[in-house]
Amino acid sequence: MSESGPSQRRPSVNAAEGLASDEDAAVLAKLGYKQELRRNFTMIEVFGIAFSIMGLLPSIASTLAYSIPAGPVGMVWGWFAASAFIFVVGLAMADLGSAMPTSGGLYWWTHFFASPKTRNPLSFLVGYSNTLGLVGGLCSIDYGFSLMFLSVIVIARDGEWEPSNGVIYAVFLGCVLCHGVLASCLSKIMGKLQTVFVVMNFVLIFATIIALPIGRGSQRNSAAFIFTETANLTAWPSGWTFMLAWLSPIWTIGAFDSCVHMSEEAANATKAVPYGILMSIGSCWLFGFILVIVIAACMTPDYTSIMGSVYGQPMAQIYYDALGKRGTLGMMSLLFIVQFLMGLSITVAASRQSWAFSRDGALPFSGFFRRISKRFGYIPLRAIWGCVFLAAVLGLLSLIDPAAAQALFSLAVAGNNVAWATPILCRVVWGQHKFKPGPFYTGRFSVPIAWLAVAFLAFGIVLCMFPVGGPNPDAQTMNYTVVINSAVWGGALLYYFVDARKWFQGPKITLAEGDLTEHQEEILKEEGLDVKIDGIAPIVSRDEENNADGKKVKSGHFNPQ
Structure with a gap:
């Protein structure tokens, strides 16, 4: 203008x-x-990128292994309870996003609110945790895509073929590279595409809500089964198995910070960012609750047959039991298409955080990655391909062992939880007197909401580090999340105190x-x-x-x- x-x-x-x-x-x-950056995103499109990354049904399908061991109660009420707490986190972040909308918001807020002695190391830690968390999320989504895509082939061959780790990685790599190309070439319409992605998500949601009950017919489970039936397929006590079921919504509803990272491309960002955060979480809370009720109503009560499905995906088995082979091929195909769209959206969000952090000189080769490409539509082209390259390298862990890959991808939860909790904590501990609310503000409830958000995020970090199967894991069932994330956090702080403290002074002008x-x-x-x-x-x-x-x-x- x-x-x-x-x-x-x-x-x-x-x-x-x-x-x-x-x-x-x-x-x-x-x-x-x-x-x-050019502000191409409207308020609805900012909501769209977060909702698209969450990819409600594909994410639920990818995380059923966490919720099914607790039975329908874990699936249904675990979803509802955890989503309520996640909405509280969204409220705390919306307060900050409305007041100070910038692509590197999480580490910027940390630096602004923290004490003089802690602001630089904490900002550095949050920036790295958030950047690697988003790339870990890209790895997790695209790895999930490769498993869903290959499960269609397994179904088509009646379970008589099993993909090797090399084949899984090859599909993963092809998916990551496609996302790099599309994120580079479709920048001018990327905002409008988010609306298409949202529509695709809802098509899949409503198709599942309609098809599963029809397919199961008289075999549907009772209301008592759906809302009161418990189970425990782990070696943990039943109460803790129920808490582990919370990992499904925690994994699923975990991309709302993408609204913050897109804030420099959002028109009227002080309103678009908070409403994008809350609309995406609220939509997943509601429609996810409906979906898990439908899944609990239509799945077979034989949980072990679902968990040990020959098709490699519990959701594939649930579809197969209700819709048969052809119906399952159709639904799983739609499922992996939506999963692919999730990966494209998170590639965009991850590149904006990486670009913002390099703009402030904190990433290696920042001078290279912080440049904007005018030819491709004022986008951080080099940051996009930096994220793609890093995801391709990190994905090599899938060649070693699925447990190692899963631990790496847990950066999407543990890494981002640290990045979300730290600025909220810094604000209420050191910087409340400096906080000037934006158009969206929770008023007198803001500080209690912030404390509750920090407590839940800390709990989520601990929760995602527990071995899912029980307290005595072997090398195959061990949860290596604590190893991977401790290496990231410890490495970032070591890098800061050994070298970066000499030159990193926080956000630049x-x-x-x-x-x-x-x-x-x-x-x-x-x-x-x-x-x-x-x-x-x-x-x-x-x-x-x-x-x-x-x-x-x-x-x-x-x-x-």
């Missing part, structure tokens, strides 16, 4: 290139960043001289900021350097105090 008139004494780079409205660019400038129009400056003044011609006041330790376009930039860091 561009403006003309006597009140504007110089053109805005953002307006001239059509990247953002003055209001959105000014909100971002308040955080120290110039607008570099990227505003160039003359980036702000007079109208944008007026908006910032209304926020109480002393705006100058060459930047904004909360910049310290300034020294000039050239940015990628050759402009003089006032570089430095915010002083949150």
Whole structure:
């Protein structure tokens, strides 16, 4: 958008290139960043990318191994209870996302709210945990796609073929590379595609809700079975088996931070981000609850036959029992298509977090990855392919052992839980006096909500590290999540204290001289900021350097105090 008139004494780079409205660019400038990405996403499309990544039914299908051992009660009430707590986490994040919407929001908020002594190491830890957590999520989704895709072949061959680890990885690699190509070439319509992805998700949801009860006919289970029947297929006590069933919704409803990472591409981000977070969680809470009720009503009471299905997927067995071979092939095909769309959406979200972290100089080769491609539509092209390459390398663990691969992919839960909990905790412990609410705010309930969110996220970290089968695992059934995640967190902190503490000072300023129009400056003044011609006041330790376009930039860091 561009403006003309006597009140504007110089053109805005953002307006001239059509990247953002003055209001959105000014909100971002308040955080120290110039607008570099084009704001293609509406509020509904921001919701769409989170809902698409969650991929409700494919994710439920991929995580039935956590909930079925606790029986229908674990599936149904475990889903409802855990989703309620996840919604509380969403409320806490929505408060922050509305107040300070930026692609690197989680580590930015951590740095802003933490104490002077802890802000740099904690921000560094959160940035790495979130970045690797998102890439781990990409690995997990695409690995799940490869298993679903290959299960269709197994069904077609009547269970007489079993894919090797090499075949699974080959399909995984092809999927990851396709996501890299599509995320690079479809940037101009990526926002609109999210609406298509949401529609595809609901087509699959309603097809399942309708087809399964019809297919099972008179064999459907009773209400007493659905809502009161318990089971325990593990060596844990029944109560803890029920808690482990919470891992299904925790894994599924785990992509709402993607709304934060897309905030610099969202129009009216201060409202789009919080509502995207809450709409995606709320939709999964409701429709997921309906789905698990339908699945519990239509599955065979013989849980072991479902868990040990020759088709390699419990959901494939449930479909087969209700719909037969042809119906199962159709539903599983639709299932892996939606799973593929999930992977594309998380590739986009992961690349934005990686780009934001490299913009602040924290990732290796940051100068290379932080560049924006104008030719491909103002997107972080190099960051996209950096995520693709890392996912392809990490996926090699699937060649070793499924248990090792599963532990790596758990970064999507444990890694992101640390990244979500830390800024919320920093705000209520050190920075509540600095918190200025945005258009969305939970008011007097904000602090209690934040504490409850932190407690649940801490519980989720512990929960995902337990061996699912029982307290005495062997090498095949051991949960290596604690090993993988401890290596990530310990490695990030070791890297910081050995080397990065010498140069990492938190989020950088990227505003160039003359980036702000007079109208944008007026908006910032209304926020109480002393705006100058060459930047904004909360910049310290300034020294000039050239940015990628050759402009003089006032570089430095915010002083949150």
